[in-house]
Amino acid sequence: MQKKIQILVLAVMLLPLIFIIGCGKSSSSLDTGDAAQRVYVKPGEYDEFYSFMSGGFSGQLSVYGIPSGRLFKVIPVFSQNPETGYGYTEETKAMLNTSHGFIPWDDAHHPSLSQSDGLADGKWIFINANNTPRIARIDLKDFETAEILEIPNSAGNHGSPFTTENSEYVVASTRFSLPIPNQDVDIKSYKENFKGTISFIKVNPESGRMNLEFQILAPGFNYDLARAGKGPSHGWAFFTSYNSEQANTLLEINASKNDKDFIAAVNWKKAEEYVKAGKAKAMPADYYHNYVDEKTRVAKSEQMKTVMVLDPKDCPGMIYFLPTPKSPHGVDVDPTGEYIVAGGKLATVLPVHSFSKMIKAIDGKKFDGEIDGIPILKYAEVNAGEVQNPGLGPLHTEFDEKGFAYTSAFISSEVVKWKLGTWEVVDRIPVYYSIGHLMVMGGDTKKPFGKYLVALNKITKDRYLPTGPSLTQSAQLIDISGDKMKLLLDFPTIGEPHYAQGIKADILTKDFMKIYKNEDNGNPYATKGEKDAKVVSEGNIVRVYMTAARSHFAPDNIEGIKVGDKVYFHVTNLEQDWDVPHGFAVKGMNNSELLIMPGETRTVTWEPKQPGIYPFYCSDFCSALHQEMSGYLRVSPANSNVELKFGTGK
Amino acid sequence: MGLYIWINKITGEGPNDLNTLNGLNHYIGMKTIDEESIPELVFMPYIIVTLTFLGLLVAYKGGSRSILTLIILIILLGVVGMYDFYMWEYDYGHNLNPDAPIKVPGMSYQPPFIGSKQLLNINATSLPWIGSAFIGMSVLLFGFSYLNERKNKGIQA
Numbered sequence: 001m002q003k004k005i006q007i008l009v010l011a012v013m014l015l016p017l018i019f020i021i022g023c024g025k026s027s028s029s030l031d032t033g034d035a036a037q038r039v040y041v042k043p044g045e046y047d048e049f050y051s052f053m054s055g056g057f058s059g060q061l062s063v064y065g066i067p068s069g070r071l072f073k074v075i076p077v078f079s080q081n082p083e084t085g086y087g088y089t090e091e092t093k094a095m096l097n098t099s100h101g102f103i104p105w106d107d108a109h110h111p112s113l114s115q116s117d118g119l120a121d122g123k124w125i126f127i128n129a130n131n132t133p134r135i136a137r138i139d140l141k142d143f144e145t146a147e148i149l150e151i152p153n154s155a156g157n158h159g160s161p162f163t164t165e166n167s168e169y170v171v172a173s174t175r176f177s178l179p180i181p182n183q184d185v186d187i188k189s190y191k192e193n194f195k196g197t198i199s200f201i202k203v204n205p206e207s208g209r210m211n212l213e214f215q216i217l218a219p220g221f222n223y224d225l226a227r228a229g230k231g232p233s234h235g236w237a238f239f240t241s242y243n244s245e246q247a248n249t250l251l252e253i254n255a256s257k258n259d260k261d262f263i264a265a266v267n268w269k270k271a272e273e274y275v276k277a278g279k280a281k282a283m284p285a286d287y288y289h290n291y292v293d294e295k296t297r298v299a300k301s302e303q304m305k306t307v308m309v310l311d312p313k314d315c316p317g318m319i320y321f322l323p324t325p326k327s328p329h330g331v332d333v334d335p336t337g338e339y340i341v342a343g344g345k346l347a348t349v350l351p352v353h354s355f356s357k358m359i360k361a362i363d364g365k366k367f368d369g370e371i372d373g374i375p376i377l378k379y380a381e382v383n384a385g386e387v388q389n390p391g392l393g394p395l396h397t398e399f400d401e402k403g404f405a406y407t408s409a410f411i412s413s414e415v416v417k418w419k420l421g422t423w424e425v426v427d428r429i430p431v432y433y434s435i436g437h438l439m440v441m442g443g444d445t446k447k448p449f450g451k452y453l454v455a456l457n458k459i460t461k462d463r464y465l466p467t468g469p470s471l472t473q474s475a476q477l478i479d480i481s482g483d484k485m486k487l488l489l490d491f492p493t494i495g496e497p498h499y500a501q502g503i504k505a506d507i508l509t510k511d512f513m514k515i516y517k518n519e520d521n522g523n524p525y526a527t528k529g530e531k532d533a534k535v536v537s538e539g540n541i542v543r544v545y546m547t548a549a550r551s552h553f554a555p556d557n558i559e560g561i562k563v564g565d566k567v568y569f570h571v572t573n574l575e576q577d578w579d580v581p582h583g584f585a586v587k588g589m590n591n592s593e594l595l596i597m598p599g600e601t602r603t604v605t606w607e608p609k610q611p612g613i614y615p616f617y618c619s620d621f622c623s624a625l626h627q628e629m630s631g632y633l634r635v636s637p638a639n640s641n642v643e644l645k646f647g648t649g650k
Numbered sequence: 651m652g653l654y655i656w657i658n659k660i661t662g663e664g665p666n667d668l669n670t671l672n673g674l675n676h677y678i679g680m681k682t683i684d685e686e687s688i689p690e691l692v693f694m695p696y697i698i699v700t701l702t703f704l705g706l707l708v709a710y711k712g713g714s715r716s717i718l719t720l721i722i723l724i725i726l727l728g729v730v731g732m733y734d735f736y737m738w739e740y741d742y743g744h745n746l747n748p749d750a751p752i753k754v755p756g757m758s759y760q761p762p763f764i765g766s767k768q769l770l771n772i773n774a775t776s777l778p779w780i781g782s783a784f785i786g787m788s789v790l791l792f793g794f795s796y797l798n799e800r801k802n803k804g805i806q807a
Binding site for chain 1: 665666669670673674677751752
């Protein structure tokens, strides 16, 4: 009996202890749960997904790992990058040629992975330049920019590139309408003179090479975003527009008056037929097509002089308008290809159009007038439903594989989860702050991976250690595998992450490039072995054919360069081992250094202005004797007769 | 990274391993491994072909004495071959360029004959491969048939 009482007393005494322990545990799991574990990738292990995020006003494209949120690479695309020499070297500077001359920067918005049968295939990724309209193609074998095509008759290439189901095309719609062809007119003559264009850029399925196949003239609205159809809606592409008021000043008020603006639905297969039937008119145009030649890996520019233009008035059945409230931003097609979700950024509801209803309405001619030969379909005839209370300022929607949609709401800073078909909101989660686009891994394809969602935020305010007035942009990783969305991780991003694409890592890691092969080096100034290294001078042009291998340059002593000479350093990295780049930097270099990958030849120019001795060295820590990887250049006065001499002292 | 030493050539495990290895070996002043400087790669195939024909002849004719002779011949040539290989390893490991950037007092870089050895920060491993396995197997088979032959003789006698 006494023993029993003792045990009871002991138990009562221990109870609060148990409670305290239990309490401590549950309060911490309320805060973060297993978030830390979910985003932890063990040192030396790989992330499950790649995420390619636009670099916004940096003009570049960044590569992150998900779920860790680690930054792996910034791929130079539209902006010069002195770190690698992109846009400075003789091999890359042609990439940035445009009809406006050489442009060293842009504003990159929407990455789009190439697709096969509606799934990301990992061949290429496209991204648009918003300011000087262009589309770039990045090769995912070596993660380098391979091509940039300028888009004529366009200004503000925002609704772009958004590939079709088999990357038959990438698209480009104009944010700003313009006189076409561009000319000096009274701005007040907007309604009469300004037009928009919607461009279809054909992608060669083997080489990836782009060609501006045709443009469609469209009313002078502001075209915003786009998506291609998939499955049953394959063959169509959808473009949002705002400013159907056609205002040319104070757009924030004057372009927000109409209850409904339009989604343009383009039947591009029909457009192809019209082009074949000769309905397109060749218009004079001026635009650049820059691409890296496969053999030499040297970028070339071609100046293009015409573009084929289709006028909807001559092409019935090619384009229709779907009335959509109110200044819509995103236009997103669900994985089945049936639903077209519009993010009306000033609307109180989220309208969802039905592709099958749209086809019926077209067949039944349920029109409500037309604009410039484009029939306007009746809203009720195409609308499948409206999501009530989708947050304030709904912008953009992506999908999971379970029939849910996720919409970003800019003003109320939240992600809203809702069900396709019932249109009811099932969950919402705050984001920090002011989300623009969001991205579900594969959420724009036929088979999304409903595991993670990345919120791409415009404003960070107090989320990170402050860095003065200018703060980082940010992404947030959200777990969407369960019923309730869970915030897992904040991570900073470069530029402004307008949009991103996610792809399973193994699609890219099964076939990627470690080195460029020496025997494939087709650069006309390549030096294939150290014994071929030399310096050649013709007049005041001096060409240095230099090799780099651990841990020396050849030649590393050069004399006979004179003030007034233009020196071309053609540096070939002879290494054939993964992750052994060499750098090249000369004191007083006015353009950039070189970063040369194994098997690559890169060229930088130098015009010395003062006589003297100029050291050069390898700027990428390559080996134990990296500090020794250096040399001297002797620069003599213009009129001196110092002979040209070079070598490694042998 | 790996090297395969064939009877008639030397190749890398990866397409660039041999070049990269030669490139890195200059730090310790090791000679480049160059097929043309190794005459064995030219005459060894003839020896192997000759041995193969001899083997076929012996297999056809039989006779315990000729089998035994062949076994001894193979083993003898094998020992000479291994000694030769050892001498090459010794040469590569010890005969270093005095201008080498990395000189560690008392250090030589002879790879292990069979097995693993730590050479500075590199763990070098040498193992016999398919060719040696075949030679070993042929010696075993001949050995077995030699015993068999002897046994048969014993029964007959």
